[in-house]
Amino acid sequence: MRISLTSIFVDDQRAALAFYTDVLGFTKHHDIPLGEASWLTVVSPEDPDGPELLLEPAGHPAVKPYRDALVEDGIPLVQFAVDDVHAEHERLVARGVMFTQPPTDAGPVIMAVLDDTCGNLVQIVSERPA
Amino acid sequence: MADVFRALDDETRRLLLDELVARDGRTLFELCTTLVTRHGLSSSRQAISQHLGVLEDAGLVVTERRGRTKIHHFRGEPLAAITQRWPASRKDTP
Numbered sequence: 001m002r003i004s005l006t007s008i009f010v011d012d013q014r015a016a017l018a019f020y021t022d023v024l025g026f027t028k029h030h031d032i033p034l035g036e037a038s039w040l041t042v043v044s045p046e047d048p049d050g051p052e053l054l055l056e057p058a059g060h061p062a063v064k065p066y067r068d069a070l071v072e073d074g075i076p077l078v079q080f081a082v083d084d085v086h087a088e089h090e091r092l093v094a095r096g097v098m099f100t101q102p103p104t105d106a107g108p109v110i111m112a113v114l115d116d117t118c119g120n121l122v123q124i125v126s127e128r129p130a
Numbered sequence: 131m132a133d134v135f136r137a138l139d140d141e142t143r144r145l146l147l148d149e150l151v152a153r154d155g156r157t158l159f160e161l162c163t164t165l166v167t168r169h170g171l172s173s174s175r176q177a178i179s180q181h182l183g184v185l186e187d188a189g190l191v192v193t194e195r196r197g198r199t200k201i202h203h204f205r206g207e208p209l210a211a212i213t214q215r216w217p218a219s220r221k222d223t224p
């Protein structure tokens with residue numbers, strides 16, 4: 001068994017696609033119309049055959065209270081690995097991205113948390129240089 | 131003032147204030163992560179949230195919204211009331 005796809009709920013699929021590709025740097029993988037929404041996934045250009053991230057519409061009534069409560073407490077819903085959290089933080093702040101947590105030492109890793117503008121907080125981590 | 135003493139009478143709450151003094155403006159998530167990774171505490175997120183509530187009731191912590199996220203700030207004014215009542219250095223001795 002492998003993890004081939006994971007999903008997050010997004011307020012608006014097109015806005016999410018723009019943020020996850022133009023700002024974060026992922027690549028669009030599938031964009032298949034399904035009624036009002038699309039089967040919309042992105043992958044990492046560093047790992048194009050790796051796990052897909054499904055940007056799923058947040059229309060179900062359970063989604064809003066669930067995500068609102070997590071965002072209020074600063075809890076991320078998804079985590080991405082980067083080479084250097086400090087460099088990535090600097091790059092994304094320059095792009096206007098809001099961080100709820102700047103790069104922070106957390107034992108063996110450095111982590112930071114950003115707002116994806118689509119209703120989620122995203123954690124980025126890198127291993128701490130030896 | 132009794133609220134302030136009660137709020138300070140707990141090591142976890144004192145550590146939360148230490149962390150906010152070191153860098154102000156943090157989320158519950160970050161404070162929980164920091165207490166675990168830096169101080170080895172294993173309190174639940176719910177317990178930390180309750181500790182922050184006690185600090186907030188005592189006026190030592192205030193919260194604001196940054197976007198939709200709640201951010202915690204340290205406020206030292208209630209501590210100043212203590213040294214106003216019992217000055218750290220006495221004025222009646224030469």
